[in-house]
Amino acid sequence: MASPKIKLSIRDLVIKFKLRGQVLTAIREASLDIYEGESLAIVGESGSGKSVFTKSFMGLLDGNGWIDSGSITYEGEDIARFKTEKEWLKIRGKKIAMVFQDPMTSLNPLKTVGKQVQEAVELHQGLKKEEAKRLTIEILDDVGIPDSESRYKQFPHEFSGGMRQRVVIAIAIACNPHLLICDEPTTALDVTIQAQILNLLKNLKEKYSLTTIYITHDLGVVANVADRIAVMYAGDIVEIGNSEEVFYNAQHPYTWALLSSLPQLGVKGEPLHSIKGTPPNLFYEVKGDAFAPRNPKALKIDFVEKPPYFEVSPTHKAKTWILDPRAPKVDPPASIKILRDQWGGRKNA
Numbered sequence: 001m002a003s004p005k006i007k008l009s010i011r012d013l014v015i016k017f018k019l020r021g022q023v024l025t026a027i028r029e030a031s032l033d034i035y036e037g038e039s040l041a042i043v044g045e046s047g048s049g050k051s052v053f054t055k056s057f058m059g060l061l062d063g064n065g066w067i068d069s070g071s072i073t074y075e076g077e078d079i080a081r082f083k084t085e086k087e088w089l090k091i092r093g094k095k096i097a098m099v100f101q102d103p104m105t106s107l108n109p110l111k112t113v114g115k116q117v118q119e120a121v122e123l124h125q126g127l128k129k130e131e132a133k134r135l136t137i138e139i140l141d142d143v144g145i146p147d148s149e150s151r152y153k154q155f156p157h158e159f160s161g162g163m164r165q166r167v168v169i170a171i172a173i174a175c176n177p178h179l180l181i182c183d184e185p186t187t188a189l190d191v192t193i194q195a196q197i198l199n200l201l202k203n204l205k206e207k208y209s210l211t212t213i214y215i216t217h218d219l220g221v222v223a224n225v226a227d228r229i230a231v232m233y234a235g236d237i238v239e240i241g242n243s244e245e246v247f248y249n250a251q252h253p254y255t256w257a258l259l260s261s262l263p264q265l266g267v268k269g270e271p272l273h274s275i276k277g278t279p280p281n282l283f284y285e286v287k288g289d290a291f292a293p294r295n296p297k298a299l300k301i302d303f304v305e306k307p308p309y310f311e312v313s314p315t316h317k318a319k320t321w322i323l324d325p326r327a328p329k330v331d332p333p334a335s336i337k338i339l340r341d342q343w344g345g346r347k348n349a
C-alpha cells in the first residue's frame with residue numbers, strides 16, 4: 001500500500017510566551033505529521049497546549065507568543081518562518097481554517113448570517129455577488145440549516161447555539177480550506193446537539209475532501225470521529241496512534257490516566273477519578289518525563305531524562321521509558337484492564 005501523503009509536518013516545534021517579564025515554554029519540541037484526508041484528534045487536559053499548537057499553524061498566536069524554533073511544513077514551505085500578516089493570509093482561511101468552541105464570539109452580531117458566510121465565499125472563491133449568494137445558500141444547506149433562503153437574512157441571535165455553530169462551520173467551509181481545525185467544537189453545546197455537530201463535521205469531511213483536526217479534552221468525543229489520536233501533555237505529544245491502538249492498547253501512563261477518567265464510558269465497579277496532581281509549571285525547565293511527578297508508577301529515569309519515542313507498531317508510538325527494553329515491567333492500572341475487557345467484549349459482540 002502506498003504510504004499516506006503528509007499534508008502538514010511539524011518538527012521539534014518550540015513555542016514561548018512572555019508574561020510579566022518571565023518566559024513560559026508552552027510547546028516543547030513537539031513533532032507531528034498530519035496525513036491528507038485523515039481525521040486526527042489532539043487530546044489532553046486543559047493547558048496542555050492543544051490550542052497554542054494548532055493556532056501556530058495559522059499564525060494566530062497571541063501577541064506575546066512566538067515560535068522559538070522548529071518547523072511547520074505545508075506544501076513544501078516552512079510556514080513557521082512567516083513574519084508578516086500578508087504571508088499568513090496565504091494560508092489562514094484559504095488553506096487552513098478553524099472552528100472555535102464558542103460560536104457567539106466567532107460571529108458578528110450586527111451582520112446577517114448570510115452576509116457573513118457570503119463574505120467568506122466572495123473573498124476566498126473570487127465569485128460575483130449573484131453566484132456567491134447561490135453558493136452561500138448551498139453551503140447553508142450543506143451544514144444543515146433548514147429553510148436556508150430565509151435564514152440567510154437572519155442575525156446570529158435568532159439562531160440556537162447548535163445552529164450558530166453550523167453557521168461558523170459554514171464560514172470555515174466557505175473558504176474552501178484543505179485542513180479544518182475544530183477547537184472543542186461541541187463543548188458549549190448540549191449532548192444531543194454535540195452528536196449532531198460531530199456527525200455534520202464527519203459528513204462535510206467527505207463531501208469537501210477535508211483533512212480534519214479535532215481538539216478536545218474529552219476522549220469520549222473523539223471515539224467516533226478520529227482515525228488517529230495524538231495525546232498531548234505539557235506541550236508535547238506523548239503518544240500517537242490509530243484510534244483503536246490508543247483506546248485498546250495505550251502505553252503512556254498519562255494516556256492511562258486520561259482513559260481512566262472517562263466518565264461516559266463508565267468503568268464498572270471502579271470509582272471515577274480525575275487525574276491527581278497538576279501539570280508542571282511551564283515557566284521552569286521540565287526535567288525527564290513531564291508526567292513523572294503525577295505518575296504513581298514512575299521509574300527513576302523518568303525524573304532524570306526525557307524519554308524518546310518508542311515504537312509500539314508502525315503507526316503507534318509513545319514517549320515513555322516503560323517501553324525501553326531495559327525497563328522493568330510496568331502494568332497498566334486495574335481500570336485500564338477493565339476498560340480493555342469491556343471494550344474488547346463490545347468489539348467482539
Ligand SMILES: Nc1ncnc2c1ncn2[C@@H]1O[C@H](COP(=O)(O)OP(=O)(O)OP(=O)(O)O)[C@@H](O)[C@H]1O
Nearest residue numbers: 017019026045046047048049050051052053062217
Ligand atoms: N497569551 C498567552 N500568554 C501566556 N501564556 C499563554 C498564552 N496563551 C496560552 N498560554 C499558555 O500556554 C499553555 C497552553 O495553553 P493552551 O490554551 O494551548 O492549552 P489547551 O490544551 O488548548 O487548553 P484548553 O483546553 O483549556 O484550551 C498554557 O499553560 C497557557 O497558560
